[in-house]
Amino acid sequence: MSRATREAYRDRLLALLGGHPELMCLDSDTGLFSAEHAAAAGDQYLNLGIAEHNLMGIAAGMAASGRMPFVNTMAAFATSRALEPIKIDIAYNKLPVRIAATHGGLAAGHLGPTHQALEDLAVMRVLPGMTVVVPADAAATEAFVEQSLELAGPLYLRLGRKPSPALPAAPPPVIGKAQTLRQGGDVVLASCGPYPVLACLAAAELLAGQGIEATVLNMHTLRPFDTRTLVAAVRPASLVVTLEEHWCSGGLGGAVAEAVAEEAPTRVLRLGMPDRFVDEVGNQEHLVAHYGLTAERVVRTVRTALDAAARAGRTERVDVTA
Incomplete structure (x- = not known):
């Protein structure tokens, strides 16, 4: 509801x-x-x-x-x-x-x-x-x-303004503790807030159909940051993608990149709002879609990165030809 x-x-x-x-x-x-x-x-x-x-x-x-x-x-x-x-x-x-x-x-x-x-x-x-x-x-x-x-x-x-959907069944949320909404060993999708979290869950479903298994983390607490859960998810993965309803600088993507760089160096790709003031008129749903805070963009980002890595011979852990 x-x-x-x-x-x-x-x-x-x-x-x-x-x-x-x-x-x-x-x-x-x-x-x-x-x-x-x-x-x-x-x-x-x-x-x-x-x-x-x-x-x-x-x-x-x-x-x-x-x-x-x-x-x-x-x-x-x-x-x-x-x-x-x-x-x-x-x-x-x-x-x-x-x-x-x-x-x-x-x-x-x-x-x-x-x-x-x-x-x-x-x-x-x-x-x-x-x-x-x-x-x-x-x-x-x-x-x-x-x-x-x-x-x-x-x-x-x-907080938001308008109604947004409830998340699927998940562990009870606790301040300071990231929620693991889905587990997979190939990539990590980290997000916060209603639209980004739902988009990452949808992206994980699409990726699974292509043979790519994603861990989905709801990083609802940016401070204190749950580095332990993030690093445990990242260690078996070859890529981390963050998605947030925020400029890419300094928000969740920055927090994830800082933690990963220090504890488990892995490529991090940050998705969020472009580095400019909003120049499109519309409601939240329109702007979220217009600026690509969507499952489809997450999937494209993951596929592009893994395809490039496979061509360069840096990984053979996932089948990206599906």
Whole structure:
């Protein structure tokens, strides 16, 4: 069943407020919380308006006073307009502020580059002590909201806007632990977020029909990064392909390349948004297809790389002539 990750976040947080008086919901007039939601939350909900600097500063003050604030704003504004207070007030002081950033990636595609967040993962994962999580569906979002109550320090939770499909049956998601959704010894497909993870699963099915077995990893936590699971999957493989709804620089592809280069040197090919601002108009689904964040592109990338390696005589482990 399709459900929006931002709505799953909202509903789970509201359900937790009554049993956790230390929790606060700080909003920035996002529209995610209706008047009925605000009334249900009572004194644990504050709408601070479109003032992201103030939102983060007040959240830091509350966290320093023993509260655990969940702050809601769009990802593009959290990681650009409000970056200074996140860095200095929250991360520097290791405060337990949970930043729920909606409209991640191309989710605000219809609003253009000013509202699209294609740099947020790169920005947030370099901040010391910042946990960075990208749930791939509503169920994972609910799990991460609950698990975040036990985390020390700040957390960045990247959420979508519209409903997205649930993942197939998988191990329960745990912050800091990659999910192995499929196992295969030839290539590794690593991704995060709803559309990329589903695309990699579909690509693995297509590749299996061509005699190429792929491990599919849902690398939902970019920090702390699960290098152990990644390296274990990479060691028998000849190629790693990453897919993300983000510019290729600094995001998941960068994290994977860093880990693989240090622990298990293997060729890494990073697929994501081209290195330019979006110049196409459309909704998220249109832009994801237009810019090739698709199963078909993953398959082409894998086949091209393995065919080239086979011609060069560097591998005979897979039959790429099917």
